[in-house]
Amino acid sequence: MQDAGGLKGKLAGRNRRPAMRLDMLRSAMSAFLIQSLNGLASAASLFLVAAGLTLIFGVTRIVNFAHGSFYMLGVYIAWTVAEGVSGAGGFWAGLAAAALVAALVGVTVETLILRRIYQAPELLQLTATFALVLILKDVALAVWGPEDRLGPRAPGVLGGAVEFGGRAFPVWDLCLIAIGVAMLGLLTWLTRRTRFGLLVRAATEDREMAAALGVNERWLFTGVFALGSALAGLAGALQMPREPASLALDLALIADVFVVVVIGGLGSIPGAFVAAVLVSLVKAWCIALGQVSVGALSLDLTKLTLVAEFLVMAAVLLVRPNGLFGRPLRHVPVDREALYEPRPAPSARVLTGLAVALAAVTVLPVVLDDYSAVLATDMAVAALFATSLAFIIGPGGMGSFGHAAYFGLGAYGAALAAQAGWSFGAALAAGLALAALAAVLFGALSVRLSGTYMAMLTLAFAQIVWSVVFQWDAVTGGSNGLTGVWPPEALSDRNRFYLFALALCAAGVLLLAWLNLTPFGHALRAVRDARVKAEAIGLPATRFTWAAFTVGGTLAGLAGAVYAFSKGSISPDVLAIPRSVDALVMVLLGGLNTLFGPVFGAVLFTWLADGLARTTEYWRASLGIVILAVVLSAPRGIMGTWGAWRARRARRAAREGDMPGGGR
Amino acid sequence: MNAPLLSVRDLSLWYGRAQALFGLVFDVMPGEVLVLAGRNGAGKTSTLRAIMGLVPRVSGEIVYAGRPIRGMAPHAIARLGVGYVPEDRRIFTELTVAENLEAGRKPAPVGSPIRPWTIERIHTLFPKLAELSDRPGGALSGGEQQMLTLARTLMGNPQLLLLDEPSEGLAPLVVERIAETVRELKREGLTILLSEQNARFTEAVADRVLWLERGVLQNLIDNDTTDKNEKNR
Numbered sequence: 075m076q077d078a079g080g081l082k083g084k085l086a087g088r089n090r091r092p093a094m095r096l097d098m099l100r101s102a103m104s105a106f107l108i109q110s111l112n113g114l115a116s117a118a119s120l121f122l123v124a125a126g127l128t129l130i131f132g133v134t135r136i137v138n139f140a141h142g143s144f145y146m147l148g149v150y151i152a153w154t155v156a157e158g159v160s161g162a163g164g165f166w167a168g169l170a171a172a173a174l175v176a177a178l179v180g181v182t183v184e185t186l187i188l189r190r191i192y193q194a195p196e197l198l199q200l201t202a203t204f205a206l207v208l209i210l211k212d213v214a215l216a217v218w219g220p221e222d223r224l225g226p227r228a229p230g231v232l233g234g235a236v237e238f239g240g241r242a243f244p245v246w247d248l249c250l251i252a253i254g255v256a257m258l259g260l261l262t263w264l265t266r267r268t269r270f271g272l273l274v275r276a277a278t279e280d281r282e283m284a285a286a287l288g289v290n291e292r293w294l295f296t297g298v299f300a301l302g303s304a305l306a307g308l309a310g311a312l313q314m315p316r317e318p319a320s321l322a323l324d325l326a327l328i329a330d331v332f333v334v335v336v337i338g339g340l341g342s343i344p345g346a347f348v349a350a351v352l353v354s355l356v357k358a359w360c361i362a363l364g365q366v367s368v369g370a371l372s373l374d375l376t377k378l379t380l381v382a383e384f385l386v387m388a389a390v391l392l393v394r395p396n397g398l399f400g401r402p403l404r405h406v407p408v409d410r411e412a413l414y415e416p417r418p419a420p421s422a423r424v425l426t427g428l429a430v431a432l433a434a435v436t437v438l439p440v441v442l443d444d445y446s447a448v449l450a451t452d453m454a455v456a457a458l459f460a461t462s463l464a465f466i467i468g469p470g471g472m473g474s475f476g477h478a479a480y481f482g483l484g485a486y487g488a489a490l491a492a493q494a495g496w497s498f499g500a501a502l503a504a505g506l507a508l509a510a511l512a513a514v515l516f517g518a519l520s521v522r523l524s525g526t527y528m529a530m531l532t533l534a535f536a537q538i539v540w541s542v543v544f545q546w547d548a549v550t551g552g553s554n555g556l557t558g559v560w561p562p563e564a565l566s567d568r569n570r571f572y573l574f575a576l577a578l579c580a581a582g583v584l585l586l587a588w589l590n591l592t593p594f595g596h597a598l599r600a601v602r603d604a605r606v607k608a609e610a611i612g613l614p615a616t617r618f619t620w621a622a623f624t625v626g627g628t629l630a631g632l633a634g635a636v637y638a639f640s641k642g643s644i645s646p647d648v649l650a651i652p653r654s655v656d657a658l659v660m661v662l663l664g665g666l667n668t669l670f671g672p673v674f675g676a677v678l679f680t681w682l683a684d685g686l687a688r689t690t691e692y693w694r695a696s697l698g699i700v701i702l703a704v705v706l707s708a709p710r711g712i713m714g715t716w717g718a719w720r721a722r723r724a725r726r727a728a729r730e731g732d733m734p735g736g737g738r
Numbered sequence: 739m740n741a742p743l744l745s746v747r748d749l750s751l752w753y754g755r756a757q758a759l760f761g762l763v764f765d766v767m768p769g770e771v772l773v774l775a776g777r778n779g780a781g782k783t784s785t786l787r788a789i790m791g792l793v794p795r796v797s798g799e800i801v802y803a804g805r806p807i808r809g810m811a812p813h814a815i816a817r818l819g820v821g822y823v824p825e826d827r828r829i830f831t832e833l834t835v836a837e838n839l840e841a842g843r844k845p846a847p848v849g850s851p852i853r854p855w856t857i858e859r860i861h862t863l864f865p866k867l868a869e870l871s872d873r874p875g876g877a878l879s880g881g882e883q884q885m886l887t888l889a890r891t892l893m894g895n896p897q898l899l900l901l902d903e904p905s906e907g908l909a910p911l912v913v914e915r916i917a918e919t920v921r922e923l924k925r926e927g928l929t930i931l932l933s934e935q936n937a938r939f940t941e942a943v944a945d946r947v948l949w950l951e952r953g954v955l956q957n958l959i960d961n962d963t964t965d966k967n968e969k970n971r
Contacts (some may be wrong), residue, residue: 286824557847
């Protein structure tokens with residue numbers, strides 16, 4: 075969508091004659107108009123997807139990461155039908171088929187998977203739906219292959235163009251604008267004037283009460299999911315004449331949609347509409363102004379498009395924490411214990427165990443070849459990365475969905491410093507400092523928000539950082555990244571570097587573990603478990619959570635800095651969404667319940683990902699299935715589930731000892 | 739004596755590892771108003787929520803109209819004819835009064851002896867709600883909300899009404915009005931289990947009173963179950 079807009083902007087801005095001022099002004103005005111219309115056309119699809127996401131969120135309280143994948147499937151399916159059935163019939167049948175298939179996929183996903191995690195903490199839900207993204211991407215890869223698929227134009231007159239002030243504008247884009255407005259009308263009618271809509275609104279506000287009044291949640295949820303998925307599929311199909319079907323559509327769109335939904339207010343359809351228009355126009359204007367004005371500044375504006383929407387979102391959330399049209403969310407009972415069991419800080423015995431384990435892995439280099447040394451280094455880095463996130467989620471009780479930002483900033487900070495000729499130690503420190511700075515800044519804004527909003531804002535911040543790094547060619551090397559980041563001679567041996575990485579990362583992990591035992595750790599858990607009470611006894615809750623977020627972000631930066639030197643080169647991938655999710659999966663895999671959990675999860679995940687990437691083309695789907703299996707069957711992670719099983723056995727044994735047949 | 743409409747046996751309930759109810763045993767007979775009295779935190783709300791299927795960790799037996807309902811989904815329990823009016827009213831604030839009533843509407847279960855409720859009958863019972871029809875639920879006063887939440891549940895044609903502290907936070911005059919309504923519903927043939935702290939309100943409506951203290955029933959009608967309660971302490 076981005077590129078298409080930029081291209082049109084360029085086309086619209088061409089043919090400019092350096093003639094009269096009035097001419098130039100008129101030309102600028104029509105370019106502006108065209109860009110605005112173009113923005114509105116983009117807004118239509120964005121609105122449809124966002125409306126589906128927001129409807130689903132309102133009722134089920136699940137932020138469906140896979141919603142962008144339904145959109146992607148929509149484009150592919152419309153393309154397939156349009157290719158198979160010739161003429162206008164194929165085009166229209168494609169639209170219908172896309173909506174229908176997306177609805178079917180949505181219902182299948184809802185009944186088989188999501189239904190089981192409605193009570194789960196939001197990070198678990200987000201991770202599960204991200205697993206679906208991975209699986210659906212590989213399904214698309216298997217069915218349609220890796221090439222982009224460009225669909226036919228809209229049939230007949232709709233495929234033509236009209237003139238605005240001497241510039242051509244596609245009729246189909248005008249149709250999209252009309253369809254967007256019509257869908258707003260239709261959805262408003264559905265929610266305001268039908269019994270289904272009434273029950274959706276009732277359940278959005280208080281789903282437990284709706285159930286107590288006899289509303290069958292299951293049917294309502296499935297119905298809403300079908301509707302929301304169909305909207306996403308339709309939106310994709312409507313985009314077919316504008317952009318080719320590609321495997322990258324899902325994540326590219328979902329970030330935009332998250333932003334729209336958050337700006338509009340979670341659960342609000344008019345909000346989604348206003349926000350979609352706002353975001354699309356801001357982006358379009360950035361392009362228009364960048365094209366019209368001449369000079370160095372214009373470049374900055376067109377490049378601002380990726381960041382602009384996130385800036386709008388941050389600004390809106392600062393003024394209205396629930397979005398433009400959103401209301402404070404009624405607390406939905408969440409089974410926190412699904413994730414971890416609140417319990418006292420780990421004992422010194424556990425720390426001793428950790429030290430012994432450390433000593434054991436230190437002797438590894440003796441038996442390791444180069445490949446294994448690299449893998450072991452990756453594991454050490456991952457362990458610190460995961461533990462730093464676990465600190466934010468566990469004792470901090472917060473959810474970060476953009477942890478890769480701090481990891482990546484650590485990597486880029488270190489790499490840039492190294493390229494500037496700083497010494498090894500100073501470069502590591504620079505990475506650490508950059509990550510810390512970002513964590514302080516972003517943390518200040520996001521720790522005020524709760525649950526879903528915080529998860530989405532941290533994700534948005536990570537996206538901002540990613541797009542800045544991705545576009546700032548002059549400094550960050552853009553999509554190519556930075557190369558030639560090597561440690562000093564003394565550490566150039568793989569085994570030696572492994573020992574060094576292990577020492578630094580272990581120190582980081584131990585520091586986090588130790589923080590749990592300090593008064594700071596105790597206060598943090600108090601704030602997490604009973605915020606109001608903690609504040610009542612004088613603990614500054616926000617300052618503690620902010621500090622915890624900063625600590626977590628900083629140590630992720632350390633992991634990133636070590637990572638940069640271990641690889642020798644880095645690319646924007648180090649701070650993209652999938653890496654944030656990797657960290658979450660490591661944490662969930664190991665479990666938050668134990669100190670070792672995230673470390674164990676990181677080691678297992680790194681080993682698994684390495685193995686999968688080497689053995690199957692469909693490693694994404696395989697990983698997705700592993701994630702789903704963990705979320706559905708052992709949400710406390712492997713270590714947590716094992717611990718809970720042991721505790722249950724111990725309790726049962728104790729009970730059988732003194733009281734036969736008692737209890738639950 | 740008739741068979742009880744609701745029969746609770748050995749009902750225990752946990753929040754996490756903390757036990758909140760200890761082996762409750764009681765019956766609610768058809769057509770009676772049974773008051774569950776007790777202080778704050780005694781377990782009154784928990785008992786009603788457990789019957790409604792809103793608490794996950796519950797043990798024991800709950801039998802409604804001859805059917806075991808423990809473990810059933812709340813909406814299924816509601817559809818059998820159990821109506822729940824929560825303590826904090828939980829009006830849908832974004833919905834109008836008329837829409838709130840519509841959200842609660844559902845047909846009576848087959849064979850229900852209760853005359854079906856219609857909007858007209860609701861408006862006769864609560865004339866005030868007719869005037870407020872288009873007002874958002876969030877814009878009502880506490881007393882009006884209490885009427886609306888009760889009316890909304892009645893629209894679902896329940897046979898057994900679970901009323902959680904209907905007098906809480908209301909002016910004495912409104913409390914009297916609510917008591918009058920409860921007596922009227924009893925005349926309509928509804929069976930009512932309500933929790934209450936207000937002694938005067940209790941006196942005005944109760945056929946029988948159970949006293950709940952720290953999750954244990956203190957004053958039992960069925961003598962043979964006393965031992966059980968002691969044992970589970």
